[in-house]
Amino acid sequence: MPDLVLSVFAITGALIYLRAAMSLEKLQVGDALGPQVFPAIVALCMLGSGLLLAWETWRKRMKPESSAAPAPEPGDRTHAAADNRRDLVLVAMAAWTAIYYAAFEPVGYIPSTMIYLSALLFYFHRVNPLINLVYAAVFTAVAYVLFSDFLQVVLPSGILQL
Amino acid sequence: MIDSLHGILHGLMVAGQPINLFYTLVGVFVGTMISHLPGIGPSAGIALLIPITFGMNPTTALIMLAGIYYGCMYGGAVTAILINTPGDAAAVMTTLDGYPLARQGRAGAALSIAAMSSFIAGTLGVTALTFVAVPVAQLALRFGPAEYFALMIFALSTVSALTGNSLAKGLLSTSLGLAISSVGLDLQSGRARFTMGIVDLQQGVSFLVVVVGVFALAEVARMAEGTLDGTMHSVRVKGRIWFTRQDWKEAFPAILRGWAVGFFCGAAPGLGGTISAMLSYITEKYVSKTPEKFGKGAIAGVAGPEAAVNADTCGAFVHLLALGIPASGSTAVIMGAFIMYGIQPGPLLFQNQPDLVWGLIASMYVGNVMLLVLNLPLVGLFARVLYAPPGVLLVMILGIASVGVYSFETNPFMLYMALLFGVVGHFFRKLDIPKAPLIFGIILGGKIEQSLRQAMTISGGDAMVFLKSPLSATLLALAVGMVALSFWAKRKSAATLQQAQAQPVH
Numbered sequence: 001m002p003d004l005v006l007s008v009f010a011i012t013g014a015l016i017y018l019r020a021a022m023s024l025e026k027l028q029v030g031d032a033l034g035p036q037v038f039p040a041i042v043a044l045c046m047l048g049s050g051l052l053l054a055w056e057t058w059r060k061r062m063k064p065e066s067s068a069a070p071a072p073e074p075g076d077r078t079h080a081a082a083d084n085r086r087d088l089v090l091v092a093m094a095a096w097t098a099i100y101y102a103a104f105e106p107v108g109y110i111p112s113t114m115i116y117l118s119a120l121l122f123y124f125h126r127v128n129p130l131i132n133l134v135y136a137a138v139f140t141a142v143a144y145v146l147f148s149d150f151l152q153v154v155l156p157s158g159i160l161q162l
Numbered sequence: 163m164i165d166s167l168h169g170i171l172h173g174l175m176v177a178g179q180p181i182n183l184f185y186t187l188v189g190v191f192v193g194t195m196i197s198h199l200p201g202i203g204p205s206a207g208i209a210l211l212i213p214i215t216f217g218m219n220p221t222t223a224l225i226m227l228a229g230i231y232y233g234c235m236y237g238g239a240v241t242a243i244l245i246n247t248p249g250d251a252a253a254v255m256t257t258l259d260g261y262p263l264a265r266q267g268r269a270g271a272a273l274s275i276a277a278m279s280s281f282i283a284g285t286l287g288v289t290a291l292t293f294v295a296v297p298v299a300q301l302a303l304r305f306g307p308a309e310y311f312a313l314m315i316f317a318l319s320t321v322s323a324l325t326g327n328s329l330a331k332g333l334l335s336t337s338l339g340l341a342i343s344s345v346g347l348d349l350q351s352g353r354a355r356f357t358m359g360i361v362d363l364q365q366g367v368s369f370l371v372v373v374v375g376v377f378a379l380a381e382v383a384r385m386a387e388g389t390l391d392g393t394m395h396s397v398r399v400k401g402r403i404w405f406t407r408q409d410w411k412e413a414f415p416a417i418l419r420g421w422a423v424g425f426f427c428g429a430a431p432g433l434g435g436t437i438s439a440m441l442s443y444i445t446e447k448y449v450s451k452t453p454e455k456f457g458k459g460a461i462a463g464v465a466g467p468e469a470a471v472n473a474d475t476c477g478a479f480v481h482l483l484a485l486g487i488p489a490s491g492s493t494a495v496i497m498g499a500f501i502m503y504g505i506q507p508g509p510l511l512f513q514n515q516p517d518l519v520w521g522l523i524a525s526m527y528v529g530n531v532m533l534l535v536l537n538l539p540l541v542g543l544f545a546r547v548l549y550a551p552p553g554v555l556l557v558m559i560l561g562i563a564s565v566g567v568y569s570f571e572t573n574p575f576m577l578y579m580a581l582l583f584g585v586v587g588h589f590f591r592k593l594d595i596p597k598a599p600l601i602f603g604i605i606l607g608g609k610i611e612q613s614l615r616q617a618m619t620i621s622g623g624d625a626m627v628f629l630k631s632p633l634s635a636t637l638l639a640l641a642v643g644m645v646a647l648s649f650w651a652k653r654k655s656a657a658t659l660q661q662a663q664a665q666p667v668h
Binding site for chain 2 (some may be wrong): 002003006009010014017019024025030031032033034035037038039042043045046048049050052053055056063086089090094097098099100102104105109113116117120123124125126136139141143146147148150151153154155
């Protein structure tokens with residue numbers, strides 16, 4: 001099923017990309033092809049791979065050994081619950097990372113990184129919270145010195161500038 | 163031949179400079195450490211560390227990045243032998259006999275044979291690279307845009323056809339990479355393409371952002387899953403790290419065969435270390451007088467694939483340095499680093515940047531010796547990385563990735579893009595889509611389009627230009643043949659082979 005959904009996405013994406021490529025301005029001065037031909041060829045390749053994937057998925061389904069759905073096992077519900085929890089954690093992690101990136105410049109590298117890393121460590125490394133705070137502080141300080149002093153990268157000061 | 167000898171002697175002087183020796187050591191050390199973290203392969207490791215090399219002399223930086231690459235391939239056997247989990251995908255075949263040997267209390271023998279195989283094959287591989295690269299580069303100088311276009315299409319079709327478990331997914335990944343490469347200003351017309359009005363996209367999608375996202379951030383998601391599932395366990399190495407005379411008698415011919423298989427696989431675009439290790443393992447089992455020992459702890463089953471993997475890295479550099487075309491996902495990442503430093507790998511590199519190219523090749527000789535010294539007596543010490551809490555590691559990787567991406571252009575937009583590509587990489591893994599073709603597409607997309615347009619312009623718009631040149635026609639026919647072969651052939655992944663080997667031999 002996921003492969004079928006992927007093939008639908010690929011075909012839709014390819015058609016959108018093809019349309020966008022075809023709507024590019026034709027500029028062929030000193031250039032036999034112009035800027036739209038290569039993207040159009042790529043879109044057709046993407047379309048072909050989407051169709052091929054749909055065909056591969058259909059062929060797999062037609063095979064006798066895979067046609068019969070496996071009988072549900074007693075542990076399946078527990079597994080499904082664990083999968084859901086895992087997915088939720090990953091979504092929360094991505095959202096937390098997006099918040100960190102949004103705060104990176106206005107709040108500053110040091111405070112935002114300290115808070116970001118500490119929160120993640122509290123969840124993924126459940127030991128004494130003080131140890132996690134030390135890990136976060138040491139990492140932030142080492143990375144700051146490495147990038148700011150050694151590599152001459154200007155990391156945002158944010159609220160510490162005030 | 164004489165040119166190569168002069169080149170390598172000059173390269174040894176470059177590689178022997180204290181700063182380059184230091185960064186060779188740093189590279190192989192970091193590569194070995196990275197290889198001990200299950201799942202974090204060379205591509206993710208190099209991607210994470212590219213930002214740290216900004217501001218360095220390009221020769222020194224590339225020496226370090228190459229050191230990380232072959233250091234990773236060298237050390238991938240350690241986790242394969244000790245915890246039945248390959249440090250990189252190419253080490254998957256080493257688990258078949260390495261782990262059974264470890265369970266029989268012979269972890270030391272397996273680790274030392276793996277290190278010795280890697281050293282011999284790596285050194286022979288660099289020697290072959292030294293003498294093969296110049297003739298290949300001289301041949302490539304005769305290529306016109308049509309031949310280059312055909313060669314790159316051949317590389318893309320090989321990597322699409324042979325990577326992963328589905329031809330469609332390989333092609334989809336390649337197409338997506340090519341599509342991403344078309345974002346930004348069109349260099350010939352100066353018009354913006356697919357930027358959606360976002361000014362930050364006018365320079366195109368940054369390669370660094372894609373590799374950090376797709377490799378490093380997506381790996382963090384995998385590590386997070388492993389931490390939550392409690393599947394990331396580690397074991398301790400015990401016993402003496404050395405092998406017996408009988409082990410050596412079994413291993414030596416396997417090392418030489420593994421080197422030959424690995425070097426030729428590496429020199430062919432798209433085959434990669436995993437396939438060379440698989441071919442070497444199959445060869446060893448085929449020629450062995452005791453094939454029933456394979457899968458239960460055969461020394462040749464460790465020596466052959468390990469030699470093949472390390473020779474493969476040298477073969478891949480022939481392609482990268484002499485033709486300017488990557489041969490695997492990791493060399494594609496290294497090629498991206500070349501381009502970021504404003505250096506175009508390819509046949510002209512030997513003429514325009516002899517210090518860089520020969521210094522890089524010579525540093526591999528030095529790096530191989532360093533790796534042997536690091537891997538034999540210190541393997542027990544390195545294995546301690548396995549005991550680092552995964553929860554802390556994943557958080558630190560996120561921290562390094564974020565500050566590294568920001569430091570590239572000091573632009574928060576890059577961070578969001580990296581996060582987006584991290585999500586893409588996560589779905590690639592979930593849906594079993596190979597990542598290497600995506601990187602190939604991004605790296606080669608611009609050059610393919612440029613060659614296509616140049617060839618068509620020179621020929622006055624005649625598409626037959628690609629068939630009029632015998633070399634171009636042959637390469638395009640091979641590309642079509644590769645895809646057709648993959649379409650009809652039944653694929654056996656390394657994992658399938660691993661499962662099959664785990665079955666008792668009757």
